[in-house]
Amino acid sequence: MRDWAEFSVQEQEDGSTRMVLSGPLLVSTAGTLDKALRGWEGRIDEVDISECSSMDTVGAWTVWRFATEAQADITGASGEAEHLIDAVRSSASMADISPPAIPILQFLPQAVGQTMYIWRDGMFHSVGFLGSIIAATGRLLIRPSRWRTSSLMRQFELVGVDSLGIIGLMSFLIGIVIAQQGAVQLRQFGAEIYTINLTGRLALRELGVLMTAIMVAGRSGSAFAAQIGTMKLTEEVDAMRTIGVSPVEALILPRIMATILLMPLLGFYSAVMAIIGGAFIADLTLGIPFLTFLSRIQEVVPLHDLWVGLVKALVFGLIVGLAGTYQGMQVQGNSEEVGLRTTKAVVQGIFMVIVLDAFFAVFFTEIGWG
Amino acid sequence: MSDPDAPPEATHYEPKVIRREDRRARVKSEEHDQIEYPIVVEGLVNQFGDFVVHEDLSLKVRRGEILGVVGGSGTGKSVLMRSIIGLQRPTAGQIEVFGRSIDDPGDDSEVDIRSRWGVLFQGGALFSTLTVGENVEVPLREFYPEIDEEFRHEIARFKVGLTGLPEETVAKYPSELSGGMRKRAALARSLALDPELLFLDEPTAGLDPIGAAAQDRLTRELTDILGLTVFLITHDLDTLYEICDRVAVIADKHVIAVGTIEELLATDHPWIQEYFNGPRGRAVRDNRDRTKAVDKSQDGKA
Numbered sequence: 228m229r230d231w232a233e234f235s236v237q238e239q240e241d242g243s244t245r246m247v248l249s250g251p252l253l254v255s256t257a258g259t260l261d262k263a264l265r266g267w268e269g270r271i272d273e274v275d276i277s278e279c280s281s282m283d284t285v286g287a288w289t290v291w292r293f294a295t296e297a298q299a300d301i302t303g304a305s306g307e308a309e310h311l312i313d314a315v316r317s318s319a320s321m322a323d324i325s326p327p328a329i330p331i332l333q334f335l336p337q338a339v340g341q342t343m344y345i346w347r348d349g350m351f352h353s354v355g356f357l358g359s360i361i362a363a364t365g366r367l368l369i370r371p372s373r374w375r376t377s378s379l380m381r382q383f384e385l386v387g388v389d390s391l392g393i394i395g396l397m398s399f400l401i402g403i404v405i406a407q408q409g410a411v412q413l414r415q416f417g418a419e420i421y422t423i424n425l426t427g428r429l430a431l432r433e434l435g436v437l438m439t440a441i442m443v444a445g446r447s448g449s450a451f452a453a454q455i456g457t458m459k460l461t462e463e464v465d466a467m468r469t470i471g472v473s474p475v476e477a478l479i480l481p482r483i484m485a486t487i488l489l490m491p492l493l494g495f496y497s498a499v500m501a502i503i504g505g506a507f508i509a510d511l512t513l514g515i516p517f518l519t520f521l522s523r524i525q526e527v528v529p530l531h532d533l534w535v536g537l538v539k540a541l542v543f544g545l546i547v548g549l550a551g552t553y554q555g556m557q558v559q560g561n562s563e564e565v566g567l568r569t570t571k572a573v574v575q576g577i578f579m580v581i582v583l584d585a586f587f588a589v590f591f592t593e594i595g596w597g
Numbered sequence: 598m599s600d601p602d603a604p605p606e607a608t609h610y611e612p613k614v615i616r617r618e619d620r621r622a623r624v625k626s627e628e629h630d631q632i633e634y635p636i637v638v639e640g641l642v643n644q645f646g647d648f649v650v651h652e653d654l655s656l657k658v659r660r661g662e663i664l665g666v667v668g669g670s671g672t673g674k675s676v677l678m679r680s681i682i683g684l685q686r687p688t689a690g691q692i693e694v695f696g697r698s699i700d701d702p703g704d705d706s707e708v709d710i711r712s713r714w715g716v717l718f719q720g721g722a723l724f725s726t727l728t729v730g731e732n733v734e735v736p737l738r739e740f741y742p743e744i745d746e747e748f749r750h751e752i753a754r755f756k757v758g759l760t761g762l763p764e765e766t767v768a769k770y771p772s773e774l775s776g777g778m779r780k781r782a783a784l785a786r787s788l789a790l791d792p793e794l795l796f797l798d799e800p801t802a803g804l805d806p807i808g809a810a811a812q813d814r815l816t817r818e819l820t821d822i823l824g825l826t827v828f829l830i831t832h833d834l835d836t837l838y839e840i841c842d843r844v845a846v847i848a849d850k851h852v853i854a855v856g857t858i859e860e861l862l863a864t865d866h867p868w869i870q871e872y873f874n875g876p877r878g879r880a881v882r883d884n885r886d887r888t889k890a891v892d893k894s895q896d897g898k899a
Contacts, residue, residue, distance in 0.1 A: 253791065254737070254741060254744075254752075254790055254791045255712070255740075255741060257744075258741055258743035258744040258745070258748070259743060261744070261745065261748045262743075262745060262748075265745070265747070265748075274612075283791035283823065284755070284756070284759070284788075284791055284822075284823065285752055285791055288751065288752060288755055289748075291612065292751065294612035295611070295612055298612075299612060300612050300613045300614075300615060301612050301613070301614045301615065302615045303615070304614050304615065307824075309614050310822055311822060311823075312614055313614075314759060314822050315755045315759070317758070318755045318756075318757075318758025318759045319754070319755050319758060320754045320755070320757070320758050320764030320767070321754070321764070322730075322754060322764040322765055322766075322767045322768060323730075323767065323768045324728060324730035324731060324734070324750050324753055324754070324767055324768060325728050325730065325731060325768055326728070326768050327768075560725075560772045561725035561726065561770075561771075561772050562725055563725065563726050
């Protein structure tokens with residue numbers, strides 16, 4: 228149990244009142260005393276602290292604040308106590324702990340205005356970012372020896388090889404779901420055999436690439452933003468610039484190239500895994516032999532479905548890579564920003580991918596690749 | 598008694614502090630008085646994989662002293678501090694803080710050992726999403742929830758003031774401060790609970806000479822006012838000469854010597870000799886000798 232600091236009030240013979248504080252006057256014991264003293268109404272001429280067994284700066288502050296407010300003198304101070312009271316007295320201030328809160332009527336237009344400015348700056352920045360990437364790509368095309376092959380290979384490994392397991396498993400399961408659910412619906416028309424068309428075309432044209440893009444945005448887009456963001460905070464990016472290494476060439480291009488080049492491969496791999504998943508479930512539940520399913524795929528899926536998927540994959544890779552690296556480069560200030568920017572990278576990446584997917588669906592149908 | 602730094606409310610009334618000579622109230626409570634060595638390290642071994650940082654390291658820190666800890670880079674000064682405050686589990690050995698083993702969970706009635714020390718990390722380690730004032734309030738909130746909001750704000754303000762920062766710093770975020778101000782703000786947070794024990798990891802590193810001297814003076818002043826025991830890791834020879842009561846030297850994986858600088862100079866360990874008698878060490882000492890000589894007017898060294 229803690230001993231709390233206590234107080235008592237005495238009437239003096241000469242009519243003045245004296246408050247006697249007793250017990251330890253420490254940060255751990257002054258909380259309740261302060262509560263009692265803060266609401267004090269009566270008149271006090273003298274605060275006697277000679278009964279206090281110990282004191283620290285918080286205790287000294289409590290005494291001094293109360294004495295100031297009650298316009299009382301402090302008596303019975305030991306040398307140390309006097310020292311402490313002196314120290315807190317000279318460092319007292321009335322400054323706000325947090326930046327002042329802004330009233331809502333002022334805050335609302337201010338927030339709207341700031342958002343507008345942020346959007347405007349964001350537009351400038353993203354155009355500038357895109358420009359610097361195009362410029363850097365141009366430089367690298369003129370002088371291919373400047374390609375950072377090792378860092379590109381490293382990104383290939385991180386974006387591609389390391390994600391084979393999870394993308395393969397995900398796609399296999401999606402293939403199972405499409406085939407199984409498709410078969411349930413198509414059975415009503417006696418058209419179970421079209422399960423093969425459904426699985427093959429959906430996987431190659433839509434889901435393989437789309438799900439892969441979402442997975443890459445979640446895995447690699449976020450990693451890009453967090454890595455580059457942390458490097459910005461620790462001034463590594465600035466250090467690169469001063470040494471004469473372009474961060475765009477060293478950090479951004481390898482990552483964007485990795486997503487652009489690997490997305491088609493991963494998307495195709497994902498489609499193949501989905502078809503295998505479909506064939507697997509068809510063999511088990513629909514009585515369509517595994518190899519028959521696969522050879523039928525060749526007959527029912529038009530070749531342009533593959534092209535549609537691959538073209539989309541290239542573009543999605545670019546989007547995911549751009550979103551991740553752009554947000555990473557925008558990090559400023561503190562570590563919280565890294566988290567915010569990483570979230571933004573993933574959300575923007577996935578959102579843009581889905582918007583573009585809708586656009587591509589209409590576009591390819593219009594040009595006759597329906 | 599007029600104080601130019603006093604807040605506006607004090608203009609109404611400035612209480613007189615009347616000192617009573619016949620009686621001495623103790624600043625420290627009795628329980629704490631009995632412990633002569635707040636930190637006792639015995640036979641400490643720290644090992645990362647095959648790399649042995651400490652081997653049979655022993656060190657005692659006296660109550661009320663500023664102990665400077667020096668050693669070459671990579672000799673494990675910070676690791677020693679992290680071991681003492683329980684952030685690093687030692688491979689072997691015994692560490693007692695306030696007479697209690699750092700591993701000992703203790704029972705709930707005991708005062709949490711962490712409320713009795715303050716730690717200043719090398720980089721400050723202020724919480725970046727909180728203002729300086731809010732940073733100081735974090736330990737208060739954590740350990741003493743009974744303290745009212747207003748009282749807590751007042752404490753945060755005067756703690757920041759104690760470290761010599763201007764009052765408007767309280768509402769600023771760490772990213773808006775310079776390196777030296779951040780160090781002071783971090784010091785304010787480490788002093789939030791009026792600790793008896795203060796760990797400082799290179800408090801003057803990265804400060805300009807004026808800032809470093811001010812930081813040294815501040816450490817000494819606070820130690821004297823608050824009766825602190827300070828465990829101070831430093832590379833700064835000025836700090837060692839200026840404010841440290843004793844200096845512990847870490848080399849060859851353990852503490853090779855502890856004592857005042859004069860005592861250390863009397864040993865013939867090559868590292869100590871090189872450290873204090875190297876060009877920088879000599880420069881600091883000569884400078885001090887010169888200052889003393891001027892002070893004593895021609896009464897200085899031969």
